[in-house]
Amino acid sequence: MLSAQTLLSTITDKSEGKRIMEYLTVALAKGRLAELAMDIFIEIGMDCSEMKEKSRKLVFTDEKNKMKFILVKASDVPTYVEYGAADIGIVGKDTLLEENRNLYEMVDLGFGKCRMCVCGNPELRGKLGTITNLKVASKYPNIARKYFQDEKGQTIDIIKLNGSVELGPLVGLSDVIVDIVETGSTLHANGLDVLEEICELSARFVVNKVSMKMERERILSIVKAFSEKTEVE
Numbered sequence: 346m347l348s349a350q351t352l353l354s355t356i357t358d359k360s361e362g363k364r365i366m367e368y369l370t371v372a373l374a375k376g377r378l379a380e381l382a383m384d385i386f387i388e389i390g391m392d393c394s395e396m397k398e399k400s401r402k403l404v405f406t407d408e409k410n411k412m413k414f415i416l417v418k419a420s421d422v423p424t425y426v427e428y429g430a431a432d433i434g435i436v437g438k439d440t441l442l443e444e445n446r447n448l449y450e451m452v453d454l455g456f457g458k459c460r461m462c463v464c465g466n467p468e469l470r471g472k473l474g475t476i477t478n479l480k481v482a483s484k485y486p487n488i489a490r491k492y493f494q495d496e497k498g499q500t501i502d503i504i505k506l507n508g509s510v511e512l513g514p515l516v517g518l519s520d521v522i523v524d525i526v527e528t529g530s531t532l533h534a535n536g537l538d539v540l541e542e543i544c545e546l547s548a549r550f551v552v553n554k555v556s557m558k559m560e561r562e563r564i565l566s567i568v569k570a571f572s573e574k575t576e577v578e
C-alpha cells in the first residue's frame with residue numbers, strides 16, 4: 346500500500362503558503378480503450394501525443410498540465426487505481442465487474458460498447474439449465490460465477506482461460522463460454538452464437554477514493570471535460 350503522502354497529488358509549500366500542483370496519474374487500459382482515451386485527453390488539452398508513437402515506454406508525462414499517463418494491462422487498471430498508484434483510470438465495465446475493486450466509478454463514457462454474453466453452439470439455446478455441472482470457460486470467472494450461481498442458481502464448473510476463449514467449446518474443453526461480444530465476428534467465424542446476454546458494457550472513468558478527497562476540483566473538471574467529449578445516449 347502506498348503511503349498517504351504518495352497518494353497526495355497536491356502538496357502544500359509551507360514556505361510560500363500556497364498549493365503547488367503535483368502530478369495526477371492516469372492509468373489507461375492498453376489497446377483500443379487507451380487509443381480512444383488518448384484522443385479525448387488530447388482534445389481536452391492534455392499532451393499525451395508521445396503515447397501515440399510506437400515504443401516500449403510505459404510512462405508519459407505532460408509537464409504543462411502536470412499529468413502522467415501510464416499504460417497497463419486492462420485487468421490491472423482497477424488495482425493501480427485502488428492502491429493510489431494512479432489517481433484516475435479509464436477501463437471497461439467488464440474489468441470493473443470482474444475485479445470488484447474499491448474505487449469510485451464516475452462516468453459511463455459511452456465508448457468501447459459491447460456485451461458480456463454466454464455463447465456456444467446454437468443448438469444449446471434454451472437448454473443450459475438442463476445440463477448438470479455445465480462447463481463454462483471464461484477470462485471472467487467471477488462474472489460467470491455470479492451470473493450462473495448467484496443469479497440463476499445453477500452450479501457450474503468454471504475453467505479460467507486467458508484468451509481465444511472461443512476455442513473452449515470447439516475442442517471440447519467447455520460446454521459454453523462467458524465472454525465479450527462486440528461485432529460478433531469471432532463467434533460467427535467459429536460457428537458459435539450468443540445464447541444469453543449477461544449485461545451491456547462500455548468504458549468507465551474511475552477515480553481513487555483518497556485522490557477524490559484531495560484533488561476533488563481538479564479531478565471533477567477533468568471528468569467534466571472528458572465526458573463532454575464522449576457521447577452517452
Ligand code: PRP
Pocket residue numbers: 507508509510511524525526527528529530531532
Ligand atoms: C475479445 C473477446 C472476443 C472478441 C470479441 O478478444 O474475448 O474473443 O474480442 O470481439 P468481436 O465480437 O468483435 O469478434 P480479444 O480480441 O481481446 O482477444 P483474446 O481472445 O486473445 O483475449
